[in-house]
Amino acid sequence: MKAVVFKGRMEVVVEEVPDARIEQPTDAVVRITSAAICGSDLHMYDGRTAALPGTVLGHEPLGVVEEVGPAVEKVRPGDRVVMPFNISCGRCFNCARGYTAACLTVNPSAHGGAYGYVGMGPYRGGQAERLRVPFADTNCLPLPGVPGDDLEDDFVLLADVFPTGCFGADLAAVEPGMSVAVFGAGPVGLLAAYAAQLRGANEVYVVDYVPDRLQRAEAIGATAIDFTRGDPVEQIIAIRRARQGDLGADMGLADKMMGVMCGVEAVGFQAVDWEHPQDEKPNRVIEDLIRLVNPTGHIGIVGLYVPEDPGGINPHAKKGEIQISFGKLWEKGISFGTGQTPVLRYGPRLRDLVASGQARPSFVVTHRMPLEAAPDAYAKLARREEGYAKVILKPGG
Ligand SMILES: NC(=O)c1ccc[n+]([C@@H]2O[C@H](COP(=O)([O-])OP(=O)(O)OC[C@H]3O[C@@H](n4cnc5c(N)ncnc54)[C@H](O)[C@@H]3O)[C@@H](O)[C@H]2O)c1
Ligand SMILES: [Zn+2]
Ligand SMILES: [Zn+2]
Structure with a gap:
């Protein structure tokens, strides 16, 4: 599959990486239809973090579930879902209190996990054609509607911003x-x-x-x-x-x-x-x-x-x-x-606010681009180029 890969300071490329697949019985694989670029990605792009070359970027993904592991109970293939950028187990002391940004079990080297982010565990990012989602029942927020509908840009913003x-x-x-x-x-x-x-x-x-x-x-x-x-x-x-x-x-x-x-x-x-x-x-x-x-x-x-x-x-x-x-x-x-946002705490309420038409956060979205345009988009965003604020990559065109 194709993915956006960090190569070093001011360099990302779109290249072939091994396909996302089910690794644990609680995993899902999601086909990504929208993946936003975040200001947080730019800190890595600017070479201002300890991010290592080879990191597959992207922690603001939305898509359709393609496959689920045998222990996944709620989420089904075909479901439209957005993933909070934090990866959380949903059960540890911190998750149980709603502090999913500080999950104690998903990251061997620290508290808290995320997709495609420095220091946040061994997880690949979602600026890719497919994404492995651990603890899928916890980390997939179901959405109404169909891929590419009028609310796609609003819903993808539920992953983080x-x-x-x-x-x-x-x-x-x-x-x-x-x-x-x-x-x-x-x-x-x-x-x-x-x-x-x-x-x-x-x-x-x-x-x-x-x-x-x-x-x-x-x-x-x-x-x-x-x-x-x-x-x-x-x-x-x-x-x-x-x-x-x-x-x-x-x-x-x-x-x-x-x-x-x-x-x-x-x-x-x-x-x-x-x-x-x-x-x-x-x-x-x-x-x-x-x-x-x-x-x-x-x-x-x-x-x-x-x-x-x-x-x-x-x-x-x-x-x-x-x-x-x-x-x-x-x-x-x-x-x-x-600190980092415990996204799960907000997800269902903000989704419903969007679905009922009472919030339209997509006024911040300035561009939608194919995945292949990521290197150009990162460069423009890093320069804070006039007119560029939130760019959404569309794997698969
Ligand atoms: N806490 C979290 O979980 C979380 C989640 C998402 C993003 N973030 C962080 O939030 C920050 C903003 O994210 P973003 O996507 O909007 O990034 P962004 O880079 O698009 O926006 C930052 C803005 O700050 C402006 N700025 C620079 N210096 C300023 C100053 N002295 N006074 C006022 N404005 C100034 C820049 O011109 C820019 O428009 C980033 O640091 C990002 O990593 C944190
Ligand atoms: Zn973000
Ligand atoms: Zn946890």
């Missing part, structure tokens, strides 16, 4: 009426903003510098903040001050509350330094959020940080040591949450 946007909003404790700032207008940031709106946020700001991405944020009714125009924290505070009258009487009493209550980090360790946009600054966004979030507020850090970054800008960054103003965070009594 729509749940991750919701996880960011959860970690940031977004509730009806809250003020929210999302840093990063990639697919994850845009869907965190969307999730905040679904949860009834009063104001949503989205910070980035890619014009097309900021326009998408405006299109869903968020306020776009372009950091090339200056400190994004000052920009948001200035807008809130100017709107003070509309924001409710209490705000007038509290100049100390001109930041936001909820902050989402959807950028990751390769953050651009807005003071010097040609440079990276791994603590840039977290520091901005500590300045921006009000006392007693919450920060959700879903952007990725790694314990090993070969291209880190200094010896600390190479070891994933990010310097943050912890004293300021403590003084403000801000809580924060981090």
Whole structure:
């Protein structure tokens, strides 16, 4: 079968690899009809992780079950399914509590498994014609409809980025009426903003510098903040001050509350330094959020940080040591949450929200391409080329 294979820094190829097959009685093999490329894949593509050449990429797959092992009970050949990017057993101490991103049994070298991702176990990715799905009854989320229908782009986003946007909003404790700032207008940031709106946020700001991405944020009714125009924290505070009258009487009493209550980090360790946009600054966004979030507020850090970054800008960054103003965070009594999304926790609810027409996350999808176009798509996404945000590969054309 054909698959997208990581060859080294800035190089992926589409080549023949051994067919996916049933290896355990609890496995299924799924024929992939859509596989999205993620910002997380780009950290590997950029050579900024310990990913080894030969890795078959792709952790956002959707398709049709072709074959199941003898111990699979629920999933049947012919079922249309999307796979959460986490591979989980569904039964261990962490899975049983809903923390499927930290499954204790699927990855011999760490907690948590995923398809085609560095450090996440021996599993091949889904940017391929077929995918082996372990513990198929747990890791296949059944979908209504037929391959290639109107909801295919929405459903494939259930593998990762729509749940991750919701996880960011959860970690940031977004509730009806809250003020929210999302840093990063990639697919994850845009869907965190969307999730905040679904949860009834009063104001949503989205910070980035890619014009097309900021326009998408405006299109869903968020306020776009372009950091090339200056400190994004000052920009948001200035807008809130100017709107003070509309924001409710209490705000007038509290100049100390001109930041936001909820902050989402959807950028990751390769953050651009807005003071010097040609440079990276791994603590840039977290520091901005500590300045921006009000006392007693919450920060959700879903952007990725790694314990090993070969291209880190200094010896600390190479070891994933990010310097943050912890004293300021403590003084403000801000809580924060981090980590990989436990996708399974969100899957069924978000699927039903999409199926009933109440959510259309596919507004982040910019391109659909054959699998063979992966090298070109990765190169364009890595450059954050204007107009490219979420690319969906279509194995089999
Ligand atoms: N927690 C999880 O389980 C999970 C799941 C999916 C993705 N992720 C991570 O989320 C992050 C975002 O993913 P994506 O697919 O949207 O990636 P992306 O690369 O498409 O988007 C990141 C955006 O951040 C912007 N940016 C860079 N520096 C910035 C700054 N200082 N302030 C504001 N914006 C800035 C970039 O211009 C870009 O548009 C990545 O780090 C990805 O690995 C985490
Ligand atoms: Zn992803
Ligand atoms: Zn488990």
